[in-house]
């Protein structure tokens with residue numbers, strides 16, 4: 001299947017490739033079998049994305065961290081709605097395999113959803129939404145009155161600086177109560193990505209940076225920060241033990257050394273926010 005995505009949409013191929021590299025490794029961290037299957041179906045030169053095994057580890061750890069939070073939320077709220085924003089070709093829905101009372105929405109731009117629908121068969125209690133996440137019209141399809149988990153991995157940095165907070169304000173306004181989990185890059189990190197192969201090759205530009213996750217409590221009334229983790233701090237010791245030595249050293253350096261440097265600690269965050277009246281969320 002020929003892939004004709006460009007710009008921000010094309011960037012989804014990098015984390016997809018990373019998850020396939022992880023699945024191929026002797027001791028996968030995420031172990032996503034679908035990524036490998038999709039790769040075999042796509043006619044695309046993945047080597048142009050500049051993704052190496054060491055970066056793939058970071059992507060797999062990040063995805064696993066998000067998956068874990070989705071599982072925890074659904075264990076506490078089996079009748080929840082999940083909004084998976086900027087889903088790309090990620091198989092989070094298949095990995096989580098939620099129970100029958102969960103409603104799941106995979107949202108991305110129309111050209112991505114068109115490709116996604118050719119690769120994934122329809123699944124009960126789930127639907128795809130072909131829309132920009134910044135256009136609140138699609139929210140009319142989301143049922144109200146249920147706890148909602150909004151999950152957005154690798155999305156916020158592609159939004160314009162005014163669009164990101166506006167999108168969050170619409171979500172808080174429309175949805176009764178719930179939680180959001182998403183990653184952000186600091187402003188200097190957003191500016192410094194231009195020379196990276198992924199952005200040179202795809203033409204995508206990052207725009208929205210967040211230096212301190214608490215900024216969003218001010219910009220988005222009703223949002224309460226629950227936890228912000230450094231993007232470097234998602235690895236557990238057990239992750240390191242079985243990796244080849246070179247990768248182990250690289251990852252240990254990232255997690256043990258880089259995460260202690262104040263500047264790099266601020267490169268990016270994965271943050272959880274609660275919203276709505278229900279304090280139990």
Ligand SMILES: C[S@@+](CC[C@H](N)C(=O)[O-])C[C@H]1O[C@@H](n2cnc3c(N)ncnc32)[C@H](O)[C@@H]1O
Nearest residue numbers: 009012015086087088090108109132133153154
């Ligand atoms: C780096 S990819 C991440 C994809 C997926 N979350 C993953 O981890 O594999 C960024 C995704 O954000 C999507 N995206 C960027 N801007 C968007 C927008 N305004 N509305 C919907 N999706 C958007 C892109 O189409 C792309 O699928």
